[in-house]
Amino acid sequence: MMTAVKRARRRSRPGGVVMLATVLLVAVVAQPAVSSWFDAPSLRTWTTVFVSVCLQALPFLVMGTVVSGVIAAFVPPGEIGQLLPRNRVLAVPAAGFVGVGLPGCECGSVPIAGRLIARGVPAAPALTFLLAAPAVNPVVLVATAVAFPGRPGFVVARFAASLLTAVVVGWVWLRLGRDDLVERARRRPAPTGSRAEAFRATTVHDLTHAGGYLVVGGLVAATLQVFVPTTVLDGLAGAGAVAVLALAALAVVLAICSEADAFVAASLTQFSPTAKLAFLVVGPAVDVKLVALQAGTFGRAFAARFAPLSFAVAVASAAAVGAVLL
């Protein structure tokens, strides 16, 4: 009965393509007439940031979904899991070091981690990979060295604190995490048809899915960036735990790509080195764009637990490593 109602409703709806084409066509035709509605400087600033965040993430997202599609189409299920140590406690740090070899931003590693779980990799090492890949890869480390000239300690500290975060979160998940929380990723059906067809179907599916959540993240990040005044930071600068928490929270709000965040951290001159380190360690692990992507790939219940866990572990790692190295 429900299905019958749903089906009837679907049939009466104009096709998606027709709707999309109509909306875009109307937008193009009406643009000269309505462009003055969008003249408010704040709206234009917001739109610039929103479009920039989406465009910047797009190449990395496409790379991640293409890798995910290749795994789905060409790697037999179970095979990847066998590459990791049989011992689950050791598999977690091993997955962390695999992340070192994958240059890219955090947007690309979410679909890959989702695909790894769908292909039988246990959740804990897959999540460690998810956290490590965007934070400790060579491109990010070089960018950090360029942003902090003459202070190689920052590169070492970032590498150590981010890898520590990824491994500790993996171990905590091994002990306390519930596998039903990643069911959404695991239940992804094996693609059917030829390999090329399987590649196309999974890539397009991942792309539209993750892309939609990327837009959600872009909307939130642009709104927070443009409309939360930066003067709230003024009273929190300096050293101590408050400064560390302030920059950790800023990293969540700004949602800057891990290849660019070191330059922003270097510009926050009024904060202590450990606070800047917290900014660099938290950003690639938890930010509004990333939480949206994770909620889409693994489910909301997962994101609601994983994001606070990653945040707490990242802040603690940054504080500990910063105290030793900076």
Add this chain to the structure above:
Amino acid sequence: VNAKAQGALVACVGLASAYLAASGAYLAYLKPAMRIPLLAAGMVMLVLGTLTLLRAIVVGDEPEAHTEGHGHGHGHGGPQVAWLLALPLLALVLVDPPALGADAARRDTAGAAAEPAAGDRFDPLPPPTDGAVTLKLGDFVTRAYYDEARSLAGVPVRLTGFVVRDPDVPDGYQLTRFVMACCAGDAFPMRVTVRGLDSAPPADDTWVDVVGEWIPPEDPTARGAESGAAIDLSMQAEIPEPTYPYE
């Protein structure tokens, strides 16, 4: 989202990205190095989206529904959230957002020029052309903040940026340029206070070339942001917005 719409969305986003990369319009949002990745991503999406659309037209939507029938907010075919991919397209078409300007600069007060490597000497200034040394705005600010050898003292410099009017500077404005690492989402403004203007300042967001001399801070021991970066204006010319408006 059925397979047809899914394919159309992916193809449209791909086409728009490839167009932005090819036409150079992407420079209002991304750094030049992102051109090839953006173009490649756009082409991949265009091809995959078109194939999906064509396949859905020829074979119908049904096969897609089988592979996707795993109920996480998917209606029939693809996830509903995919519709949001149309939002950046609409934003581009309707608002045609410009590069970050005066409004964004007024909002962002957190960033400051980062200190160069400790103990590093600044390179000598480049030789003057047409009676002034041409510097990036960010270089000028870094030297004004941190150069203990005071290489800027007494040297006419030429800077390029846009105008941000400032009620605290009645005889000038804040000459501003955003410094970008990857995209406009991470850009932060560099500011040089221009003083000694004897007419009304140009409107916000007007791009200008200026020539002037550094005004050293009143407190000679000041370092970093509290020393400020200011010039005494001797020449100002309005120019068109540069192709790449960031530094």
